[in-house]
Amino acid sequence: xxxxxxxxxxxxxxxxxxxxxxxxxxxxxxxxxxxxxxxxxxxxxxxxxxxxxxxxxxxxxxxxxxxxxxxxxxxxxxxxxxxxxxxxxxxxxxxxxxxxxxxxxxxxxxxxxxxxxxxxxxxxxxxxxxxxxxxxxxxxxxxxxxxxxxxxxxxxxxxxxxxxxxxxxxxxxxxxxxxxxxxxxxxxxxxxxxxxxxxxxxxxxxxxxxxxxxxxxxxxxxxxxxxxxxxxxxxxxxxxxxxxxxxxxxxxxxxxxxxxxxxxxxxxxxxxxxxxxxxxxxxxxxxxxxxxxxxxxxxxxxxxxxxxxxxxxxxxxxxxxxxxxxxxxxxxxxxxxxxxxxxxxxxxxxxxxxxxxxxxxxxxxxxxxxxxxxxxxxxxxxxxxxxxxxxxxxxxxxxxxxxxxxxxxxxxxxxxxxxxxxxxxxxxxxxxxxxxxxxxxxxxxxxxxxxxxxxxxxxxxxxxxxxxxxxxxxxxxxxxxxxxxxxxxxxxxxxxxxxxxxxxxxxxxxxxxxxx
Amino acid sequence: xxxxxxxxxxxxxxxxxxxxxxxxxxxxxxxxxxxxxxxxxxxxxxxxxxxxxxxxxxxxxxxxxxxxxxxxxxxxxxxxxxxxxxxxxxxxxxxxxxxxxxxxxxxxxxxxxxxxxxxxxxxxxxxxxxxxxxxxxxxxxxxxxxxxxxxxxxxxxxxxxxxxxxxxxxxxxxxxxxxxxxxxxxxxxxxxxxxxxxxxxxxxxxxxxxxxxxxxxxxxxxxxxxxxxxxxxxxxxxxxxxxxxxxxxxxxxxxxxxxxxxxxxxxxxxxxxxxxxxxxxxxxxxxxxxxxxxxxxxxxxxxxxxxxxxxxxxxxxxxxxxxxxxxxxxxxxxxxxxxxxxxxxxxxxxxxxxxxxxxxxxxxxxxxxxx
Numbered sequence: 001x002x003x004x005x006x007x008x009x010x011x012x013x014x015x016x017x018x019x020x021x022x023x024x025x026x027x028x029x030x031x032x033x034x035x036x037x038x039x040x041x042x043x044x045x046x047x048x049x050x051x052x053x054x055x056x057x058x059x060x061x062x063x064x065x066x067x068x069x070x071x072x073x074x075x076x077x078x079x080x081x082x083x084x085x086x087x088x089x090x091x092x093x094x095x096x097x098x099x100x101x102x103x104x105x106x107x108x109x110x111x112x113x114x115x116x117x118x119x120x121x122x123x124x125x126x127x128x129x130x131x132x133x134x135x136x137x138x139x140x141x142x143x144x145x146x147x148x149x150x151x152x153x154x155x156x157x158x159x160x161x162x163x164x165x166x167x168x169x170x171x172x173x174x175x176x177x178x179x180x181x182x183x184x185x186x187x188x189x190x191x192x193x194x195x196x197x198x199x200x201x202x203x204x205x206x207x208x209x210x211x212x213x214x215x216x217x218x219x220x221x222x223x224x225x226x227x228x229x230x231x232x233x234x235x236x237x238x239x240x241x242x243x244x245x246x247x248x249x250x251x252x253x254x255x256x257x258x259x260x261x262x263x264x265x266x267x268x269x270x271x272x273x274x275x276x277x278x279x280x281x282x283x284x285x286x287x288x289x290x291x292x293x294x295x296x297x298x299x300x301x302x303x304x305x306x307x308x309x310x311x312x313x314x315x316x317x318x319x320x321x322x323x324x325x326x327x328x329x330x331x332x333x334x335x336x337x338x339x340x341x342x343x344x345x346x347x348x349x350x351x352x353x354x355x356x357x358x359x360x361x362x363x364x365x366x367x368x369x370x371x372x373x374x375x376x377x378x379x380x381x382x383x384x385x386x387x388x389x390x391x392x393x394x395x396x397x398x399x400x401x402x403x404x405x406x407x408x409x410x411x412x413x414x415x416x417x418x419x420x421x422x423x424x425x426x427x428x429x430x431x432x433x434x435x436x437x438x439x440x441x442x443x444x445x446x447x448x449x450x451x452x453x454x455x456x457x458x459x460x461x462x463x464x465x466x467x468x469x470x471x472x473x474x475x476x477x478x479x480x481x482x483x484x485x486x487x488x489x490x491x492x493x494x495x496x497x498x499x500x501x502x503x504x505x506x507x508x509x510x511x512x513x514x515x516x
Numbered sequence: 517x518x519x520x521x522x523x524x525x526x527x528x529x530x531x532x533x534x535x536x537x538x539x540x541x542x543x544x545x546x547x548x549x550x551x552x553x554x555x556x557x558x559x560x561x562x563x564x565x566x567x568x569x570x571x572x573x574x575x576x577x578x579x580x581x582x583x584x585x586x587x588x589x590x591x592x593x594x595x596x597x598x599x600x601x602x603x604x605x606x607x608x609x610x611x612x613x614x615x616x617x618x619x620x621x622x623x624x625x626x627x628x629x630x631x632x633x634x635x636x637x638x639x640x641x642x643x644x645x646x647x648x649x650x651x652x653x654x655x656x657x658x659x660x661x662x663x664x665x666x667x668x669x670x671x672x673x674x675x676x677x678x679x680x681x682x683x684x685x686x687x688x689x690x691x692x693x694x695x696x697x698x699x700x701x702x703x704x705x706x707x708x709x710x711x712x713x714x715x716x717x718x719x720x721x722x723x724x725x726x727x728x729x730x731x732x733x734x735x736x737x738x739x740x741x742x743x744x745x746x747x748x749x750x751x752x753x754x755x756x757x758x759x760x761x762x763x764x765x766x767x768x769x770x771x772x773x774x775x776x777x778x779x780x781x782x783x784x785x786x787x788x789x790x791x792x793x794x795x796x797x798x799x800x801x802x803x804x805x806x807x808x809x810x811x812x813x814x815x816x817x818x819x820x821x822x823x824x825x826x827x828x829x830x831x832x833x834x835x836x837x838x839x840x841x842x843x844x845x846x847x848x849x850x851x852x853x854x855x856x857x858x859x860x861x862x863x864x865x866x867x868x869x870x871x872x873x874x875x876x877x878x879x880x881x882x883x884x885x886x887x
Contacts, residue, residue: 303750324753333751341751344744346862355741356752358734367734390869397862398869 001025001154001185006045006055016041016209019055023154023202028176028186030200032193032225038209039189040082043156046187047079048072078152080143082159086131093127096146103150117148121178136288137168144175154185161195162456165288166491173199193222243280244466248312249450250277250419255299255309269295271474273309277419282441282451284465284482286458288494292474293454294336297423300452301333302326314418328359332417334408334425336454338401342408345397349389350378352396353411360415377414385410386436402433409437413444420444423454438464458487472496530861534806538853542846549841555834563832564825575710577820582719582777583791584816587798589726590770592807594659596730597763598743603648603663604771605795606670611641611768612775613674613693616786617683619779620694629700630780637772637779644670645768649761659764667795678788692787702780715777722773723809739763771795800847806854819843 006019016038023029033039044050046057048066056063059075066072069079086095097103097110104110111127118125123141131139140160147155157176161169176186176199190196196203196217203215205228213228257270269292277283287293298304300311302323310319318326327333333356335341343352354363354374362373378392385406389399396404405425412420422441426434441464445451455461461468462482470478470493478493480502492498547557567573587604594601601607615637619629648666651657680686684693704711730736741749742759750756774794775786783790801819805812826839 301751322753322755323750324755327753335751340745340747342748344741344748347744351737354737355748358737358741358752364734369732369734369737371732394865394869395862398866 001060002058003042003046004056004058006042006052006057016045016052019206019209019211021204021211023185023187025185026180026183027201028180028188028199030188030190030196030203031206032190032196032203033206039191039206040158041209042206043079043158043187043189046072047077047156073150073152076151076153077156078147078150078154079156080140080147080158080160082162084139084143086139086142088130088132090131091127092125092129092131092134092142092145095131095142096127096149100150113149114145117145121148121175121182123175136163137171140164140172141175152184154187155179156187156189158189159191160188161190161192163289165494166488167495169195193225197222197225242466243446243448245279245281245448247279248276249279249281249314250300250452251275251310251312252300253310253312255296255311256307257295257299257304258307259295269474270299270306270309273474273476275469275476277450277452279448279450280445281466282445282453282464284453284455284461284468285471285476286455286461286468286490286494287471289456291471293423293471295474296471297333297336297421297452297454300326300421301331324359327356330416330418332412332415332420334405334412334420334422336423336427338404338408343396343404346395348395349382349387349392349399349407350375352407353378353381353392355411357411357415381407381410381414385413385440386433402429405429406433406436409440413440417444417449419450419452421452421454424456425453426455426457426460458490462487462490470494470499470502472499478502530857534854534857535850537857538846538850541853542842542849545845545849546838546842549845550834550838553835553838560829560832560834560838563828564821567828568821568825572709573821573824575707575712577817577824578716579713579777579781580820580823581813581816582713582716583774583794584797584801584819585719585813586722586770586774586777587794588801588805588812588816589722589798589809590767590774591795591798591802592726592805592812593763593767593770595802595807596743597739597759598746599760599763599767600660601645601648601663601764601767601771602660602799603645603666603670603795604767604774604798605793606663606667607641607644607768607771608637608774608795609790609792610644610670610674611637611772612779612790613678613786614640615772615775616693616696616779617677619696619700620785623697624699626699626701629697630702633696633700633780634773634776637776638769639772641772642765642769645764645771646761649764652764653757653760674786678786684787690787690789692783692785694785696780696784700780701784702777704781713777713781715781718773718776722770723813726770727809774798800843803847804850806850818846 001023003019003021007017019042021031021042031039031042041050045052046066048069048071051067057066058064064071064075066075072079087098090098093111093114094106096114097106104113114125114127117123123145125138125141125145131142134142140163144155160172164172173195176188179186188196188200197220200217203217203220203225204211205213205215205225207228215225215228253274255270255273256268258266259269260266273296275283285293285296295304299306302318302321306319310317312318313326313329313331316329318329321329333342339345342355344355350371354369357363358369362370362377364370375392381387382389382392387399387403387406387410389403396407399407409425420441425437425441429437438460441451441453453461453464462485465482468480468482468485468490469476470480470490472494473496477496477499478501480490480493485502489498489502493502550557550560568577587608590604590607591601615633618636619633622629622632624632644666645663648657648659648662651662652659676682678684678691678693680691684691703714705714705716730740738749738754739759741752742754742756746756749759775790778791779786797819801812801815804815804818822839822843826836829838830836
């Protein structure tokens, strides 16, 4: 497969220009680059979801034009999306045959085919399990199987490891090697260097929408690869000296919240959470998504009612205070889903600057808005936080993810928060913005800010946090010292395999010691 | 700076493009329909323009537009919040009914009497709409369903009380509430050949207040935030449930004003012939005016113009239903045209931002290379 001179002008920020990519049959080819470098756009072009403005795609020596994903599938290209596209309330079998009923029907033949694929690549898929009962890794295998079932010989995996803990990543890589052994081609998109080096046969690096080089894993060090990706020194999230003080800023005690799940069963989403964050401290919470982190944030923000427990901010009990009061009292919030919780996408930037701080200066005077001051201050944020935009009258939707996030960070920091809740602050953000956001968190922490950091990026968590906790099924099950822990050790606690205080073990057997 | 200006200019062009596109499309479709009925569409337009521009028509149109405008404001308050208050019709009727009852039962100087009547109407309208808001936040009842049902309930309540011996009085074959004393007559603006209702002033004030509250106050910002994204509003600290009730109450209070030009300016009582259906007209006008206070005023006038000239078309041998068809076509064209222009505008803007930044990036790339 060969892509030559691919250019895509795209409403957004990164235009793919002049991309060259050659993938050999029967190999794992890694495509790496920072968030926002244009990897996903390129893959969408390859999968027929978008048409390139210029350039050609050649498959097995034949030049092709892919109009729809259907064309791509017909030519044996399949894609496993970053966000799974499965129907929870159906079984694995039903999900696999959905939309491909013509191939092998929906009955015994389909089941046999699924078994056959599953066995030959070691996927271990159970056709009759309900998808909603499956974990993330299993779902991913179902997605892979779905693609293979449709006859794909080339698989595109878009950031497949983003949702997995380290142990699951290893299992996925074993699967990929099986696929390769059977003569299939895998295109593997990632920005994690270690993974890329361990699984790929060839590497192509994309930076700012264009291919900047290729590498052979056996002859490349992570550092060299990083410099190719970033174009310069890789930013590191590590914080230098500790700024932790003795003054508690946020204390939560015994937070409990329950919710009714789709089956009508009452489940504890928060099962008695207690912790304290002191001034100048970053408390990092690790955990596989969906273990109560979102609920914890919403409880502290006052967006969801608690069954019991207290939240104390800077010595004041705010357990009963509404969200607005808590924000006025000094909680800054970088939400996990900025489109749903942090922005008004169709409103201009200066109105987005007001969002969440409408009662505070400079946005309003008394009950009246002060659009003039708000506009002026938005100009300042755009300048100081390096938000790349042609002006403050454009809608938030027209900015790239990284620039949207910089605007949010700028807005929250502008009100000098006492506590910053940062949920996945650098998710979907390009490398430049990532470094800036880390710098800002560090700087604010230096000035006595308390930070609750929730992230799926374990390097970010370990690098930024002063204290680490692991959340599993609504409880804080383990704690660790970020100075002496590896992502793998953290990962085992995230799956519930370890608890208590995690000690770094130098020996081969990695286990969290229960010395609580 | 020049770029910001360019964006504004584009915005203006786009702003004009939508109504223009809508009018052209509406005229085209209407012409086709009239032609299908075997009549000359251009003669019809001629008749409408000639008749509609007569001075008695102008007064008629303005007077007709006042309640339409107030009704549209009431609907628009809901729309800005993403609430569909389909119950303005019931709200204004029950409000006007009780205001007429209260007004008919007292004799006070005008400066007390009139405000009491108006406030009664606003309070009753607010309560009636507030019920729907309350049901929505406490029981999750969709406001479309509850307000439709409240329309029916309101109608029945009026029907029950508006009987001889209860709150109504029989006169001929009509039943109405006691007639308001002269002190409750609202002032008129003396124009020829007939006066314009003084309530046009109240309508203008209401329109101004609508614009000011929504665009210049914290409360208005919160309201619009909820309308644009409920989740973002909740995260930003707006109490969404309370905002639902508040905006329904405001919408209902505005709806309460809808019946006032009639009650205080023409009928001076609430009878079985009190106008119905203005609440639904208000929905069309709010859509047509895109919830914009000036746009809705123009839409209300256009509506009055169509109704006025429609009767004249009948005399010229055109089908009576043609006006209804024209009104429907206009609303559809406007809704579609605005959506097309909105999407186009959003796309252009995104592309521009993209191009701009790509250019910046290329420049900085070159700078790095040359450095």
